[in-house]
Amino acid sequence: GQQVMQIPQYQHVQEGEDFTTYCNSSTTLSNIQWYKQRPGGHPVFLIQLVKSGEVKKQKRLTFQFGEAKKNSSLHITATQTTDVGTYFCAGPVWIQGAQKLVFGQGTRLTINP
């Protein structure tokens, strides 16, 4: 079953509102990565978090890695139309004796200008 879960699946906000997506793993992760996919585009790497409790910022985007390294969040302050897209988290998970990067289902963000 899905080992990296993301919620919500969809989020629609008014421009200027904040947005948060959450990522949860059933197992402890050595790191968590976040990707953004614009409509019609391909996933693009945003950031990687490695340390327990780590917080990183990229302009209006704030990324957190939980203390137990099982959850993460991406928060966007004062959304802009350029933030539209699907945000994926991904973490390395042991599957059948090998470690593989497993992606969450993604949160699709749409914005009303």
Added chain:
Amino acid sequence: NAGVTQTPKFQVLKTGQSMTLQCAQDMNHNSMYWYRQDPGMGLRLIYYSASEGTTDKGEVPNGYNVSRLNKREFSLRLESAAPSQTSVYFCASSELPYQETQYFGPGTRLLVL
């Protein structure tokens, strides 16, 4: 540098036809991956190649084969296409396997009738 390139961009197949999706990277990465993306399902790993000369099954390998032709190129073959294989296919690469940031190609949109 072009990064990761994929051909073709679009393809329409009839059930039972075969085709090969091509992927190449110019970043001297060791690892390469094939994903499919379906609505609401996120990115699912089909096959990957941790290093030149090795390939392994991912989450959804049935109906596909791969070839790691050399360090640069990793192809995905559909021997007998089925409508269930209608999807967007992304190739990705990373410097090292499993835990490293992945760089994605632009994708191939495949429709099987």
